[in-house]
Amino acid sequence: MIEWAWWIPVLPALSFAVILLLTRRSKALSAVISILTMAVCFAMSLGVLFELFQMAPENRKLVVPGGGIPWVEIKPFLITVGALIDPLSVNMLCVVTFISLLVQVYSLGYMRDDERFSTFFAYLSLFSASMLTLVVSPNYVQIFMAWELVGLSSYLLIGFWYFKDSAANACKKAFIVNRFADLLFLIGVITIGMTFQTFDFSLVDGVVKQGLANGSLSSGFVAGLALLLFSGAMGKSGQFPFHIWLPDAMEGPTPVSALIHAATMVTAGVYLIARTFTLFTADPLSMTVVAYTGAFTALFAATIALAQDDIKRVLAFSTLSQLGYMVLALGVGGYTAGMFHLTTHAFFKALLFLGAGSVIHSVHTNDIWEMGGLWPKMKATGWTFLIACLAISGIAPFAGFWSKDEIFVAVEQSRIPGHGLLLTAAVFTAFLTAFYMFRLFFVVFMGPRKKAAHGSTGGDSHGEPHESPLNMVLPLSILGFFSVVAGLVNAPGINAYSRFLYFGSEPEIGVFHFGLAGVSTLAAVAGIILAGAFYWKHLLSPAAWAEKHKGLYTLLKNKYYIDEIWAWLVENVLFKLATAFAWFDKRVVDGGMVDGAGWVTRRVGSMVRKTQTGQVQQYALVVFAMVAVLYFVLSFGF
């Protein structure tokens, strides 16, 4: 199976082309092609996983087909494309194909009435193809190319409802923010490739290790390279201050949000750090920057999530916060912990988004204050949503508990300066997470049904809220199952995940830290109880609290005004500059120099006409003088 693994990214790309070029007119056929392709890819990924399991751990790394295909070659400069199969990439392959498959099945119901149903499936296939290409990249150039293609796919899908101005703005914003983060990444890629004379991940790792060992390479330089890569990762994984595109990306259809947040886009940054971990670990500087960025983003995004009213926006900020955890984990050296959290997070975050989609599908609004009382009407959605909330809050034995706990252990054991501070931030974020997730849960599902919802949306043909159709509930149930059990694969005593995916030559089997687990569970439970007091039992009044801390509340509600700062920069710096340039080109270069030259020519012409003598010697003299002037200017003036 492994030698066929390169088909995994190729197949969805083909299905994209086939749907767009051939089967676009038939909705059913397009959906069948797309879903079948993804099912085959998922099956192949599992096959590769099992085959990899049977191999000796030291052999679990190969590039197919045949070590890679030359893509551009100007000796000795060589760019290849291929599929790198190792535990890290196979882990991602399974996650991406699994989530993509479920999201596509879900979309059958969710997008049923959309006119561009087939196009939607084509774009979903393209998205999966780009992300799969990314995770199997054997070198820096391919990962950069796939990276950009992921950006394109997200642009197409976020702007899928292109006729809405908000969607048009959001997709543009997502692309441009990512693009600017990628500029530094591109500098990093070229610098790495040219310095080490190869773009290949394993070869670069080898050269770096050797160079650091024999002192021919300064660790500061490697840290610089790592930070260039990290800036790309910050863009895709929405780390502060490049996070601004992610909440706006909600403008896409909800299945797209699930795909972006769980599997196909935001995890790319975390994956990139893991893939190039050798460079990051070379110097404490890069690790410290990564850890602090992650911790800050985790806390920062969690606080914003407290004050959002749009169900998808709350989830978006929770994604940012959880990505912060993963980045933090990698920053403190918890390679396995970070990737494990990525994996479990994929399940419960996809579940949350698909659950939110199910709710939106039913009540036709995104505003949580127009929902409420949905529990009796939507049992399946409610139960699975509850599971996901428990999982993300880190309550044992749900998936999030195990992975989050490993992160806390990793932070606690790290030697990063100020790791106590990081741990405090992480635990406090866990408290906030539980609070805002259960705020969401109580407001949406508990309490009385709010009738306002229907009046505000108008022509709703569905009437009362209702459970979603089977093809939407089925993915929810499957994800619900995995959100419960996925964490167990790495529970103490089992540790199957740690033995499979690790950095370095020996697996690091984490110890189970009862103290930490207790503290984090306590924090989560406290968050849930507080949320219940505020939003379920109404023992405390959120309105009164918001009134009392009006300044803070406004700040959170407006997301610390980061968007406004960016907008100001673009409007007042870049566009002012562009106006100046356009003016300069029109008036100075063109108006002054060119038309001026024309004017001078005409004037000179009329003057010269009067002095026309007809004497060749005089002409020759003038020509000679001109040439002489030119000669002096050009040869000695420089």
Place this chain on the structure above:
Amino acid sequence: MTSQAISLPDESRATLLAGSLIPGLLGYFLLPRPEAGQLAVPLLSFFVVLPMLVSFLMIVAPGKSYRWLGLAVSALTVGMSIRLFGFYGQAPAGFQFTEQVPWLSNLGINYIVAVDGISVLMVILTSVIYFTGTVTSWNMEPRGKEFFVLFNLLVGGVFGVFVSLDLFFFFMFYELAVLPMYLLIGIWGSGPKEYAAMKLTLYLLAGSAFMLVAFIAMYFGSAVHTFDLRVLMDPVRTAFSFGFQKFWFPFLFVGFGVIGALWPLHTWSPDGHSSAPTSVSMLHAGVLMKLGGFGIIRVALPCMPDGARYWLPLFALLTIVNILYGSIAALKQTDLKFVTAYSSVSHCGYVLFGICTMDKIGINGAVMQMFSHGIMTALFFCMIGFIYGRTHTRDIPKLGGLLAVFPLVGSLYIATGMASVGLPGMSGFVAEFMILVGAYQSGYQHNFGYFKILFPMAILAVGVTAIYVLRVLQNVFYGPVKDPHYKGLPQARFIEYFPMALLMGVILMVGLYPKPFVDLVNTAVGPLIDHVGGFK
């Protein structure tokens, strides 16, 4: 004029396809394989002579049949150029298929044509644009016949420049490619067309005057008095002194730079492009602007390597201004054609910048960028022509929501926009990536510290490009349909989207698997760099 074009009966799909496929296949299969070193037929002269010959035939062609002549010959050149790619042996690099006819031999002027990897790629580019341009101007009115005659004459000149190895003919073909432009824009253009045509022609002629002076200087400066480029490239036989090169290199660079839109000599380009009719814009931005970069690589670098080493750092700065200035100025344009024109200034800046790196990878990238930008910009102008034909405006604020109106053309425009941003999978990425690598090489590997500053500046423009492209996409294609009467506009017909689809196919082909193309170019660039040397 345009509404007439819409009401004209569409040529049927089958006739059009047959009219292009049959000559195309003929061109491909009937071209005899040249035996080793021997030429059974004047392979390259076909490319030069056929368009010119057909332009004379068109004068006497009855009725509308001139269009079919144009279609057939342009399709024939496409077939021939693909075959030429196949024939071009990659192992013995250098000039191949040489034809030499004595002309004024005692003056050192001979008709010499030959191709290397760069010329082969440029010949392919020209024939593709020639063909798609012919289809695009199918319903050109009024004076369609005269338009076709001039158009074909111009193409013959362009082919001539790309294959000539004699500076006299090189120059003659160059003028032949430039002069019909004056009439094509002045008669069939729109807006301030006389102004634009005059400005463009004067500019390009001024550029060619610089070239001519330098050519003559080279003729007399060399010990052998010849226009034969193969001789002029040989430092042993020419023995151009450093002082000579230092003095004359800027003449060549600036002369070619004018047509390559070198800042600040680029202002003919926005005016010219916006006034020119669609197919002329395609040909002009697609092929003619490439003569600049091509000339520098073909003449300036190999003949005056020391001059290049002396001057290119300065010119590199100008080209960086090109790249950044073009992209930033494009941000604020409100006319679709102006956006594309400024974007061309920026992209052509990459071509010139790639050349200025004097690095093997960088120059390979520059040639790839010439090809990529040619196809891409032709596609842009083709689509802008379509949009203008339907909506009668190119003013971005007046457009909006067009993706709902023209799903096919809108999607193609978005895809082309992504190519312009330099998205992987499209031809622009590999070209720009190689140029940036070249800049890095010059800065770090060859230890030319100055390029360490230029390298990130060139990368910055990659980001700005995304802003202006996406801004156009959003304002023109996204959002609600701005003008209600856009809604009933007719969709693109086969004859309109056929060239667009073809050009997009080329962009994807090069973008997805660039290796054959890069290999082709490298057969020429490799020896060139061995001959010229870098900044070391």
